Amino acid sequence: MNATDSGKNATFTLTDNRSGDAYELPMLSGSDGPDVIDVRKLYAETDCFTYDPGYTSTGSCESKITFIDGEKGVLLYRGYPIDQLADHSDFPEVCYLLLYGELPSPEEKAKFENGITYHTMLHEQLIYFFRGFRRDAHPMAVMCGVVGALSAFYHDSTDITDPKHRMIASYRLIAKMPTIAAMAYKFSIGAPFMYPRNDLNYAENFLYMMYANPCEEYEVNPVLSKAMDRILILHADHEQNASTSTVRLAGSSGANPFACISAGIASLWGPAHGGANEAVLNMLEEIGHPKNIAKFVEKAKDKDDPFRLMGFGHRVYKNFDPRAKVMRETCHEVLNELGIKDEPLLDIAVALERLALEDDYFVEKKLYPNVDFYSGIIFKAMGIPTSLFTVLFAVARTVGWVAQWNEMIEDPSQKIGRPRQLYTGETTRDFIGVGER
Secondary structure, three states, rough: OOOOOEEEEEEOOOOOOOOOOOEEEEEEOOOOOOEEEEEOOOOHHHOOOOOHHOOOOOOOOOOOOOOEEEEEOOOOOOOEEEEHHHHHHHHHHHHHHHHHOOOOHHHHHHHHHHHOOOOHHHHOHHHHOOOOOOOOOOOOHHHHHHHHHHHHHOOOOOOOOOHHHHHHHHHHHHHHHHHHHHHHHHHHHHOOOOOOOOOHHHHHHHHHHHHHOOOOOOOOOOHHHHHHHHHHHHOOOOOHHHHHHHHHHHHOHHHHHHHHHHHHHHHHHHOOOOHHHHHHHHHHHHHHOOOHHHHHHHHOOOOOOOOOHHHOOOOOOOOOOOHHHHHHHHHHHHHHHOOOOHHHHHHHHHHHHHHHHHHHHHHHHHOEHHHHHHHHHHHHHHHHHHHHHHHHHHHHHHHHHHHHHHHHOOOOOOOOOOOOOOOOOOOOOOOOOOOOO
16 A cells, blocks of 8 residues: 555644744655654745754655564564564565565465576676775675676666666676675685585575585585575565665666665665674673673663663664564574584673573663674674674665665655755855965
């Protein structure tokens, strides 16, 4: 369904040397969530803008893809609860759901997986593109550059007005992102690239390209493969966050899809967004030993102390992060499978999790461990370097970006993004020559 007139209006009066006239703005209702005040005609009728730094109270678009209720701890993909998808689905099926709006039939699923599988190879000349980077380049810097360069190699899918072009580009991005990510990792450690294999599923292929080498056979651990699949599902989309909004804003100008996704990767790179799980590992290193946890918890409670416990609470979720429960189970499955012992950071993480779930301060403030807390531990246990954490996030989020980009292109009400501002600089003044200043 589309947004509908709620039958209600927001009424307000402008004062301060103005006419004192009352104005009415219509209110719209979606299928779930709060009503919104439609301010599209506000400037034309009142000569005023709204002011909302960070857009935390502003709806920038109409979307049917993902719904979040932060107060209740709800995350839905196309209406399906995230925990049900993580428990019963797999990542390619979730990709299909996000792109097309419905779960696929067995035939549709097989056809989609085949289409993704046979787009995983990169144009061979892109291999040489990697050599232009320094060996110590951050993998996210490599991802930004290589993904942006895809438009120079795949001219046949950059016409955004053609639905077929858009879908081909969508398949290519979803399929090639794990290949690019694995190559960025291999390049950073000086290891040979591993080409994708058509006999492996999406998560298995990603792990194979990350960890295999040409000298010996590599068998993908099914527990780790399942863990990676769940991680990809849990991070596939998250409504209008910073990187998704960046993709939509870039796309609103008519930019090609590869450029838009590259912009999303750049936004995701920020430590306040995609770098949160890396920050969790840095925090655990700072704590240093389980015996220090109590001291650091007290530091976190002290409002005058700058130390913060990373991986607890969430800007959107004011209750338990619905992804965290699934990630917690996955985390313990991975730790048990790998039989990791005497790993200080993981010992600290497990002890800190136990304390946070029992401590009255955390419980009262609903500062539960979030998805970033557990994903950082899983990546550490699997031997993935911290510099690659955000890269894995980008692999998962690509389908969400692509689905949101497609939806934006097809939305007739969308215009080129052009936020306004509250100007506080100098007013008009005359130019003064250099000799007179």
